[in-house]
Amino acid sequence: MTRADDRALIDRFLEMMMAERGAARNTLLAYRTDLNQAADALPQGLVAADGGALQGLVAQWQDLAASSAMRKMSALRHFYRFLVEERMIAHDPSEILARPCGRRPLPKILSHDDVGRLFAELDARIAADHPAMADVRLLLMLELLYGSGLRATELVSLPRNAIAPDRPFMIIRGKGGKDRLVPLSDRARLIAGRWADFVSDDALWLFPSGKSHISRIRLYQMVKQLAAAVGIDPQRISPHVLRHAFATHLLEGGADLRALQTLLGHADIATTEIYTHVDSKRLVDLVNKRHPLARHSLKRDVDEGARDA
Template sequence: MTSRHVERFLEMMVAERGASPRTIEAYGRDLADFAGHMRVAGRPPEDATADDVRAYLAGLAAAAMTPRTMNRRLSALRQFFRFLFAEGSRADDPTATVDSPRLGRPLPKYLSETDVERLLDAARAIDGARGLRATALLEILYATGLRVSELVSLPLSAVARDPAVLVVRGKGSKERMVPLSEPARDAARAWIEARGALLGEAAARKNRWLFPSRSKDGHLTRDGFAKMLGEIAVAAGLPPSKVSPHVLRHSFASHLLAHGADLRSVQQMLGHADISTTQIYTHILDERLRTLVNSHHPLAGKG
């Protein structure tokens, strides 16, 4: 049976906030579940303490509920108790001192080095200028870890003089320098020589982008590159759903760390403002450390 306080709260959600029937149903279900928890304690939900709320969340965690769903339940409780406090039905809000369950961060998806090589081989197998463009795109992306928007909007001047270091203008117009590998430089040179074949020599000469197109921006679009990458994945025998520009960016960072690069250098090359963003890759460092210990520690494998 729904308490009158819960009923009044749901009525307020409809009248003052215009909540949809589906939202009201979800809030009602979440509050009913909490009321069931409080019933075991012999008290109505509106009399809950902070410890009651924490015990409820602990029970959800023990039942293997996801942190995202637990946060949704806690959000419903926060709004309910804030309503009771605002209208004077309670002198405090028991959820005010309760921490939200940590969502955590999903591990980045990345390809193996073998799979990246398969992609590159498939790009190289494409005939003519399209193949040279596809190869240049993949070589530069895998060599630098650029964001897809940074990659497709590279100006021709960025690589025209065959630089060993690529200067990239990233988020907030901040510039950063990223080393450009020899294979990427070779691919860029080959593409520049064939660049006029897709748009026509006259149009290509007037276009300032490394990867020109007839789009309104004048360069290859993000969607155009994603579609191209999907076709290359199929040719390489890889599921297109597992291959994307961002997966290649993750692969760049993961493979660098696996081969000994330090986190701060990878942060700078990726253009992350805060190293905490780069720390999603620490699982690679953890795996490398485990491998080192298992391979070189005198007591590894004993016991």
């Protein structure tokens, strides 16, 4: 791999961060700077670097502010994870690095009302006698992002036969090449049946575009455009935010964390635990209503204490 190859892969990585994660412009600029500097500092470049080379690089950051060093390590970890997922490398060399202390950022949240407005807009569009192909496609995509919790990459690369009308689930090849079972709602399968009328029988992909499938960037743009059409700030939404909404709203509805981990395809439940912050009200209500002390009236306890005095 040459320096030019490093730069090209950095570009692809940043496109993914924008499309799948909805990364802010400043984050993308910082990651680009960090990764370009790392590529220049490593004798063999980024892609060919091993764990020892990365440890040497991190040692050079000791005099930096903790926040700057954490951002640079985050850029490296995300970049190498991307290379593994894209099968550019077989092993993540950044796994050897000590993880900096710090809290995970809280995911952006969409309310039930926000999600309802998105679907109401698309439902109205496809209720026409001859709905636009793009509207049927986008409705199905939203069903799979919010209704099944797919990642953007998983969604756009679905094969043509991924959804069967008589099967209430899909088998998804997710991160790390691991398969997982993803449930499908009756509504999603119904919309998939309508979408099938627009897709050629010999197409390789469920969402074809040219010689390949629709890109993550295009998906990102369509979701932003839909948000703007219903009065939601486009900066608040992305395909990844819809996946967050899937997890958040399931947890609010009573799903347990282990089930959520399976549905999201997280290898480590610590990744899933980020969603517990949104459930604080339900947990407080649970303690107030279900804990044994909740059955005791404060006034009654005070009265009984007064009689005993």
